[in-house]
Amino acid sequence: MNLSMLLEMAADADGDRIAVGTRRDGLTYRELLELSRRYGSQIGRLDAQALAYLDLNSPTCIALLFGCSYAGVPFAPINYRWTDQQVGRALERLAPVAVVAGADFTARVESSDSVSLLDLSTPDTAADAVAARNEHSPAVLLFTSGTSGDPKAAVLRSSNLVPYVVSTVEFFNAGPEEAILVSVPPYHIASVSSALTSVYSGRRIVQLPAFHPESWVDLAAEEAITHAMVVPTMLGRILDVLEQRGQRLDALRHLSYGGGRMPVETVERALALLPGVDLVNAYGLTETSSTIAVLGPEDHRIAAASNDPSVRARLGSVGRPIPSIELEVRSDDGSVLPAGAAGEVWVRGEQVSGEYLSHSAVAEGGWYPTRDHGHLDADGYLFLHGRADDVIVRGGENIAPAEIEDCLRSHKAVADVAVVGVPDAEWGERVDAVVVLAAGKAAGIEELQELVRAALRSTRVPAQIHYRDELPYNELGKLLRRQVRTELAALLEGVTA
Numbered sequence: 001m002n003l004s005m006l007l008e009m010a011a012d013a014d015g016d017r018i019a020v021g022t023r024r025d026g027l028t029y030r031e032l033l034e035l036s037r038r039y040g041s042q043i044g045r046l047d048a049q050a051l052a053y054l055d056l057n058s059p060t061c062i063a064l065l066f067g068c069s070y071a072g073v074p075f076a077p078i079n080y081r082w083t084d085q086q087v088g089r090a091l092e093r094l095a096p097v098a099v100v101a102g103a104d105f106t107a108r109v110e111s112s113d114s115v116s117l118l119d120l121s122t123p124d125t126a127a128d129a130v131a132a133r134n135e136h137s138p139a140v141l142l143f144t145s146g147t148s149g150d151p152k153a154a155v156l157r158s159s160n161l162v163p164y165v166v167s168t169v170e171f172f173n174a175g176p177e178e179a180i181l182v183s184v185p186p187y188h189i190a191s192v193s194s195a196l197t198s199v200y201s202g203r204r205i206v207q208l209p210a211f212h213p214e215s216w217v218d219l220a221a222e223e224a225i226t227h228a229m230v231v232p233t234m235l236g237r238i239l240d241v242l243e244q245r246g247q248r249l250d251a252l253r254h255l256s257y258g259g260g261r262m263p264v265e266t267v268e269r270a271l272a273l274l275p276g277v278d279l280v281n282a283y284g285l286t287e288t289s290s291t292i293a294v295l296g297p298e299d300h301r302i303a304a305a306s307n308d309p310s311v312r313a314r315l316g317s318v319g320r321p322i323p324s325i326e327l328e329v330r331s332d333d334g335s336v337l338p339a340g341a342a343g344e345v346w347v348r349g350e351q352v353s354g355e356y357l358s359h360s361a362v363a364e365g366g367w368y369p370t371r372d373h374g375h376l377d378a379d380g381y382l383f384l385h386g387r388a389d390d391v392i393v394r395g396g397e398n399i400a401p402a403e404i405e406d407c408l409r410s411h412k413a414v415a416d417v418a419v420v421g422v423p424d425a426e427w428g429e430r431v432d433a434v435v436v437l438a439a440g441k442a443a444g445i446e447e448l449q450e451l452v453r454a455a456l457r458s459t460r461v462p463a464q465i466h467y468r469d470e471l472p473y474n475e476l477g478k479l480l481r482r483q484v485r486t487e488l489a490a491l492l493e494g495v496t497a
Contacts, residue, residue, distance in 0.1 A: 002135050002158035004040070004069035006165060006200045007033055013172045013202065020059045020205040022223060023179075027059055029199075035063045039120070040070025046118070048098040050141060052091060053077040053186060054109065055102030057207035060120065061186045062195050064100060069139060069158070076141040076153075077187040081475055084108050090143060091115050093153060093357060135159045140192055141357070142286050153357040154286045156192075164289040164351035165196050167324040174203035180227040181220055183208040183234065185475070190229055190259065193290035203227065213237035217247065224251040229282070231259035233477035236266050239273055249274070256280040258291070260477045261384065261402065263409060264316045271304050283318035283382070285370060287361070289351040293327065293382050295319030310377065316406070317381040325349040328367075329376055342375040342400060344388050373400060390481055392421030392429050397459060399431060401481075404462070407455045408433060408448060413441035418471050419462065420485040422492055432488050433462040436470055466491075 007029070010019070015030035027035065043051055051068050053061055053075065061077070068075035076094055078087060080102075087108055091097055095114035109117055135158040143151040180198050182205055184190045198205045206223045208216055216238055220228065230238065235257050242249070255270070255277050262281065270279060278297035284290040295317055303314040321327040326348040329337045337343045346367045354361045354368035362368050373391050374384040385391070385400030392399040401419035408417045416436040421429035437443060445465045452461045466488065472480040 001162050002069050002137075003139055003161060003196065004036065004066050006162070006196060007036060007066045009171065010199050010202060014176075017176055017202060018204050019199060020062050020207070022206065023204075026204065027063075032059075032063060032066070032199075036066035037070055039063055039067030042118070042120075043067055043071035043073055043098065046073075046098050046116075048073060048096050048116075050074050050076045050094040050097045051118070052094055052097050052099045053101075054080055054087065054099060054105045055186070056080070056209040057182060057186055057191070058102075058209065059207070060100070061207075062199075062205065065140070065192065065195055072137060074138040074141045074155075077185075077191075079143060079151075079185070079187045080105055081185075090151075090153075094141065135162065142187060142189055142192070144286055154353065155355040155357060156286075156289055156353050160289045160351050160353045161192075161196060163324065163349075164193065164291075165200050167351075168291065168322060169197045169201045171200060172202040174198075174201045176202075177224070178202075178226045179204040179206050179223055180229070181206050181208060181216070181223070181225040182229065183211045183216055184229065184231065184259070185210075188259070189284070189286040189290050190231075193284075194229060213241045217241045217245070217249070220249050220252065221247070225249070226251055227254045227256075228252065229256045229258070231477035232257065232262045232266065233260075233473060235262070235270060239266070239269055242273055249277075252277050254278045254280065254297075256282045258282040258284065258318075260479070261386075264406070265409065267300070267315050268304065271300065281318050283384070285372075287352070287354050287368065288325075288347060288349075288370075289353060291322060292325045292347055292349070292351075293318045293321050295381070299381075313383075314377075314381050317377070317383045319382065320380045321347075321382070324351065327376075327382065329374065330369075337375075339376050339378045342373060342385060342398070345370045345372045345374050345382070345384075386481075390420075392419075392431055394421070394424075394429050394431060394459060395427045399460060403456065404431065404433065404452060404460050407452050407460075408435065410455075411443055411448065411451055413437055413443035414448075415439075415441075416471050418479055418481060418484045420481055420488060422485065422488045424463075430463045431460065432464045432466065434466045434468050434471065434484055434488070436468055464488075 011029040011033040018026040019029045019032045020027050065075050098118040099109050100118050101109050138155050139158045140156040142154050180203050182194045279300045281295035282291040283293040306312045328346045329343045331343045348367045352368050371388045373388045385402045404419045405417050415438040418434045422432050424430035449461050472483045
């Protein structure tokens with residue numbers, strides 16, 4: 001079973017239901033199917049190993065996702081925020097490649113013998129493409145976010161994506177009034193998985209070309225959005241708008257978040273401002289075809305209402321593995337760790353690819369090391385501490401930045417914080433913190449150090465605390481921790497030189 005078959009099933013179930021776009025002029029499932037087949041016919045005649053997409057969210061993007069499945073060519077959305085050099089390098093790695101670029105991005109594509117622009121302004125009149133039935137062929141190529149180096153191109157096959165869809169969504173279970181607002185960019189796994197699961201469930205897809213909190217709230221109200229998915233930085237800004245306007249989103253039923261660590265304070269704020277909305281924390285990776293663990297609506301409510309610290313702490317977890325996923329936390333020597341012990345998260349399941357254009361990272365037995373560091377509690381809830389590379393090794397002791405960040409963030413004057421390890425002659429690494437203060441608030445270095453000492457222990461106390469106006473994040477809300485670490489290391493070298 002491949003991706004195009006998901007669309008065929010939906011069109012057979014209710015071809016007249018709107019699949020993507022506004023209630024007034026959206027594409028029906030029958031129209032989306034026909035457009036996808038036309039694109040598939042056009043793409044299939046090209047001498048290309050991939051179809052790259054360089055543009056904002058649009059119905060064309062979704063039609064191309066399924067059209068590529070018809071053509072048997074992988075769909076490869078490119079990060080339009082990259083520099084021209086980065087875009088060029090990505091296209092070279094995909095070559096020979098055809099590129100669909102929006103009007104604002106066409107000039108950024110340098111055509112060559114192996115890179116060509118595909119004009120879709122006059123769609124193929126033939127809609128006779130027949131789905132290639134090889135589920136093991138690459139279906140989607142996604143470049144990783146590249147927060148710690150050059151991005152890698154992850155390979156997702158239909159044999160990864162389809163099992164994820166059918167194991168997490170019931171076919172056509174959405175009512176005709178349901179609509180999901182997709183505001184993450186096309187090159188993010190959440191955008192791809194939202195398109196596939198929404199089509200399979202029969203839920204209308206409404207796309208925001210680029211995220212702005214005011215536009216998000218306006219569109220959610222105008223289109224009576226019932227479902228949405230956001231990343232942490234988006235949610236905080238959306239809540240700001242709702243609070244400033246005193247506005248409610250009466251149609252909204254389900255809001256999932258993921259893609260980075262969500263501060264517990266933001267979750268608690270969302271529960272207060274959106275009392276009738278089911279909150280879901282969805283944890284996943286590009287290499288796992290999206291979600292592998294979920295903190296569901298009832299988990300949120302139970303944790304928020306509990307006086308038991310261990311239960312309430314689950315608001316800071318990413319929930320428990322979905323039924324189709326096996327998950328273990330392992331030590332550096334590969335042994336499986338018991339509840340409470342921190343190590344690297346490993347996963348296994350049909351949806352797990354762990355494959356890149358350059359190599360496969362899947363180990364013996366089909367297990368994939370996520371490079372995320374965390375622990376499971378006694379009831380199987382997963383708590384993430386950060387990337388394995390982020391762990392600070394001080395005098396042989398592993399220290400997770402997350403617990404120190406959570407402690408510092410509990411101070412009413414701290415708006416944001418990043419904790420990193422910097423080189424230290426005595427300990428190997430020392431703990432440093434970069435703090436962003438809330439507007440009009442103040443907190444001294446010793447005051448913050450004492451807060452950590454009292455809540456945790458002396459080895460967790462930042463040796464230095466640096467104040468900044470803001471922290472660096474990528475466009476998906478992930479902290480660029482490596483950039484912070486590099487800056488502080490350079491500062492240290494300057495001091496000791």
